[in-house]
Amino acid sequence: MKKLLQEIARVGGKKGRTGYLVLCKVVEAAIRAMPGDWMIRDLCEEVGRESGKSGGAVYRALARTVREIWEEGDREELEELLGYPFYEAPSAKELVAALAQTLWCRETAVEYCLLESGLPKRYGIWCRAVVGKDLLAASGPFSTDREAVLRLVEKLNREKYTVPQFQELLMQGLPGDL
Structure with a gap:
């Protein structure tokens, strides 16, 4: 508001x-x-x-x-x-x-992507504007389970999570399998 x-x-x-x-x-x-x-x-x-x-x-x-x-x-x-x-x-x-x-x-015009970092491999999520060039949100690497993070990325894109909804998800805590 x-x-x-x-x-x-x-x-x-x-x-x-x-x-x-x-x-x-x-x-x-x-x-x-x-x-x-x-x-x-x-x-x-x-x-x-x-x-x-x-x-x-x-x-x-x-x-x-x-x-x-x-x-x-x-x-x-x-x-x-x-x-x-x-x-x-x-x-x-x-x-x-x-x-x-x-x-x-x-x-709503965002796309969620897998974020990969260093050794040992850890994975997180970032999203970018579908229109424009600004990075809108990112999480630090939070999991070693690449497949679980990919499933979450697919869900975020499929259900068209807005950036505020993504931020709320991060604040509330991610699903237990991550």
Whole structure:
């Protein structure tokens, strides 16, 4: 949430306003629903339930915030964040969809690989961006069982673990066979 709020603050600059928090919560709900389809009404209802407000109140706060971002925000920052420009004022759904798609792709576009080190051979995992060149995360060598680490790499790629999920897995401890 904090990172998302910082991204949106770069665009709008008024992160202390309630509407920006609502925008963040709706974008987070959209990201959780990815890659499937969602309706803005359903996202607003979900955020409303979580915050004790009606879905209509959430949508109105969202629409005001989107309008404020368009009228008073930094359109160059918005274009940089999304990777493309809006040529006219976006609707609340359009901006939520654009932000969610951009941030979701940023989190999911990774490939996990086997990390091998020295003698004696030890194995770990690293991941890299599928798009771009930045190394996103790595674990130190943690096992002598190459096959077990390869199985974990395959699982991470098959189940499309995001970098935050990978980091959480490392923090909680890896499976016992490693």
